[in-house]
Amino acid sequence: MFITLEGGEGAGKSTQIRRLAAHLAARGRPVLLTREPGGSAGAEATRALLLSRPWDAKAEMLLHFAARREHVARSIRPALAAGAVVLCDRFADSTLAYQVAGQGGDRALWDGLVQLSLDGVWPDRTLLLDIPPETGLARAHTRGEVNRYESLGLGFHSRVRQCFLDQAAAEPGRFRVIDAGQGPEAVFAAMLAALPPELGA
Ligand code: TMP
Numbered sequence: 001m002f003i004t005l006e007g008g009e010g011a012g013k014s015t016q017i018r019r020l021a022a023h024l025a026a027r028g029r030p031v032l033l034t035r036e037p038g039g040s041a042g043a044e045a046t047r048a049l050l051l052s053r054p055w056d057a058k059a060e061m062l063l064h065f066a067a068r069r070e071h072v073a074r075s076i077r078p079a080l081a082a083g084a085v086v087l088c089d090r091f092a093d094s095t096l097a098y099q100v101a102g103q104g105g106d107r108a109l110w111d112g113l114v115q116l117s118l119d120g121v122w123p124d125r126t127l128l129l130d131i132p133p134e135t136g137l138a139r140a141h142t143r144g145e146v147n148r149y150e151s152l153g154l155g156f157h158s159r160v161r162q163c164f165l166d167q168a169a170a171e172p173g174r175f176r177v178i179d180a181g182q183g184p185e186a187v188f189a190a191m192l193a194a195l196p197p198e199l200g201a
Contacts, residue, residue, distance in 0.1 A: 002125075010136030036089065
C-alpha cells in the first residue's frame, strides 16, 4: 500500500504523517515513512541541490524525477515488495503542482517522465491537505527559515493549490481532500477516515 500526502506550504503534512506512521506501527503494520525530494541517500543529496539555488525549468523537473526514480528504486519499491505500508510526504503530484502549474513547466514532459521513470509505481491513495496559501505561508514563516519555494509569491502558491485541487477532482478514486485549516486533531481524524479500508486504521 503506497500512500502519499500532498499539499501547499504550512499544511502540517510533516507533523501529521509522523503521527500517522506511529499510529499504523502501533497497530502492528510495518511502515516506511519517507519524503520527497529525498528519501534515499542520492535523492537527499539531490534535495540539497534543488533547494539551494534556482535551476533552468527543464533541469529542475529532471532533477526532481531523477531523485524520485532513485527513491523509488532504492526505498519505495523494496519496502512495498516486503509488504510495508509506504507513507510518503510529497510525490509526483508535487512536481505537477510546483514545476508545471506554479513555474509554467511543460506538462507533456511531466507525463513523459512519470511513464519513463517510475516503472508503474504510483500511489494507491493520496491525501491532499488543503489550506489557503495565505494561511499556509503565514504558518510556514512563523516556523522559521523558509526554503526557495516557500519564498515565491502568493500567485505561485495559488496556482499550486488550484493544481492540487484540480488533480483531486480529476482522480476522485485516488485522492481525498482534507481541510487542513481545522485543528490538528480534526485533521488527523479526517486522515484516518480517508485511508483505504484495507488498512483498518
Ligand atoms: P517540503 O518542504 O515539503 O519538505 O518540500 C520541499 C520543497 O520542495 C517544497 O517547498 C515543495 C518543493 N517541491 C517541488 O517543488 N517539487 C516536487 O516535486 C517536490 C517533491 C517538492
